Every structure is written in C-alpha cells, then in structure tokens.
Amino acid sequence: MIPNDVSPEEEHLASLADQHQALRTWLRLLSCTTLIENRVSSRLRSEFDTTLPRFDLMAQLARFPEGLFMSKLSQLLMVSGGNVTGITDTLEREGLVERIMLPEDRRARKVRLTAKGHAAFDQMAAVHETWIEGWLKGLSEQEQQHLYVLLGKLKQHLNESSGSISTSSEI
Amino acid sequence: MIPNDVSPEEEHLASLADQHQALRTWLRLLSCTTLIENRVSSRLRSEFDTTLPRFDLMAQLARFPEGLFMSKLSQLLMVSGGNVTGITDTLEREGLVERIMLPEDRRARKVRLTAKGHAAFDQMAAVHETWIEGWLKGLSEQEQQHLYVLLGKLKQHLNESSGSISTSSEI
Numbered sequence A, B: 001m002i003p004n005d006v007s008p009e010e011e012h013l014a015s016l017a018d019q020h021q022a023l024r025t026w027l028r029l030l031s032c033t034t035l036i037e038n039r040v041s042s043r044l045r046s047e048f049d050t051t052l053p054r055f056d057l058m059a060q061l062a063r064f065p066e067g068l069f070m071s072k073l074s075q076l077l078m079v080s081g082g083n084v085t086g087i088t089d090t091l092e093r094e095g096l097v098e099r100i101m102l103p104e105d106r107r108a109r110k111v112r113l114t115a116k117g118h119a120a121f122d123q124m125a126a127v128h129e130t131w132i133e134g135w136l137k138g139l140s141e142q143e144q145q146h147l148y149v150l151l152g153k154l155k156q157h158l159n160e161s162s163g164s165i166s167t168s169s170e171i
Helices: A008-015 A021-048 A052-063 A070-077 A081-093 A115-138 A141-162 B008-015 B021-048 B052-063 B070-077 B081-093 B115-138 B141-162
Strands: A097-102 A105-113 B097-102 B105-113
Touching (some): A021 A052, A021 B141, A052 A105, A070 A081, A081 A097, A141 B115, B021 B115, B070 B081, B070 B105
Antiparallel strands (some): A097 A105
C-alpha cells in the first residue's frame, strides 16, 4: 500500500530528522487545519449565511438526538461555556434548537436540535462533505487512510498523556 | 522505511474506504490540532502568563527581523486585522514590539520585535518546542516524517486549488 522506496523529499527530510522534526510537523498540521477551517468558514458564510461555531454546535447536537447538557456541549466543542450559551440562545430564537426539561430533575435542561434544526443541519452537512472531499483530493484514497491512521495514533497518545478531560468524539 | 504489510487497523479502514474517508480524516486532523492548541494555550497561560494569539503574533515577527506591515501580519496569522491591532498595541505598551517609520514613506509603519521581545519570545519558543516534542512522541521519528510529507502534499493541493491568498509560511 505504501511505497517502500524513499522519495527525494523523504530523503531530504531524513537528513533533517533531528532538526525540529516535531515542531515542523506540528506547524504543518496547524497550517493545514487553519487553511481548511478558513475555507469552511468562508463557504458557510457565503452559501448558508452561517458561522463555523454555529455549524460545529449543531454538528455535536446532531450526534445526540436525546440532547446534551450545556456543560457536555461545551466540553465537546472544546470552547468556553459563555460562547456556547450565546450561540445556543440565538439558535433557539431561530427555532433550530430547543431546551428541554428532564422529568427526573425539573431544574435540569438539555439542549437538542428541533426537527427544523435537523433538516437545516443535514442539508449543510451534505454540502460540507463535498467541500472536504474536494480539498482532500490532493491525497489519494490510500494516502488519506494512512494520514487517518497516523493521526489516530497521535490522538491516542495525546489522550493517554493528558490526564485531563478526553474528548468523547469517536472520530 | 514504511512497513509494506497492512495492519489490522488499515485493513479495517480499507473496507470502510468509501464511507466518508475524507470527512473522517478531516475531523481527526481538526481534533488533533484542537487538542494540541488547547494544551499550548493552557501551558502558555500557566507557565508564561501569555496567550496563544500573542505567542503566534510574536512568532511571526521573529521570522521577519526587518519588521512587517500590519496587513501582511494579519495575512500570515490568518485572522482579522482588528485583533492583530489590539494585540500589537498591548505588546507595544509592554515594550515587546515597536512600530517603526520607513525612511522611504514617512506615513507607513512596520511592526517588529524589540530586543526585549526577541529575548522573551526565544525563551518561550524553546520551552514550547519541548512540549510539542513530548506530545508528538506517540509517533516514531519515521511516522512523524511521513505525516509531515502527507500534510505537505495536502497543503500544496490546498494552496493550488485556492486561487486566493496563499500563506507565505515555508513550513
């Protein structure tokens, strides 16, 4: 699957192996992520008149049809509670999410997508996936899979070495 | 360098190849980046009483000793001009950056690190690199190099397919 011969770029890299390899890898990871995020953000604005934080919040709610506590939602989004509350309020006013009371504790509230919110998210998510597919076309299917495996190993190490909250994302 | 045999994980992945591979790869890329960014952010706060946007701004200036125009700085940081101006103002008050007048155009200003700013950044950057090295230890040297090559290919495709501003980062 992976070519066994060494490309000139890899050979060059091997010679630099000890020179800041970890830092250079991290900066490139950050750079790719930022490039893609900025594009997603710009397309969401131009095609759906929405923002990345709104889309991300709806994406998390779409994964939990029974709803989520705000604290859990903040944790999944890895951002502060204040932002999450503000966005949730706006989405609630637009009828895209709703806060529901729990029978077992009348003071507790969960937030979930409304039917309208689900429909809106599904439409955006399908288009979003076509953007991502286009932007990742620079890598073959096999290269994408290999990248996925390498990132999985990195993520596992990060979660094991954290000692703090791990994300419950299965991705 | 790269094993030619297929691991069970890769085999499993190959069978899922057509099921949202691009999306899953992107989400994992985003997830790794966010995990590392959050850690950098938290360590910068606890160990240097500073923020990631301040660190990133100083990191860009450190690459250009002759100074940068604000517009170029905003572009390199891939964030809006407003934030960059605010952070620059604060760093200037703290004596870490300075705005310099250009002999060829007295109305134009570039911003650059002061000697104090350079010293402060160098100290943070060295410690920052040890954090990154630790967090990337989940991957072997060869895996880090392979990740670097794959991300380079992805980044090249992103820049070629953009038709808009490319980042001038060499990473």
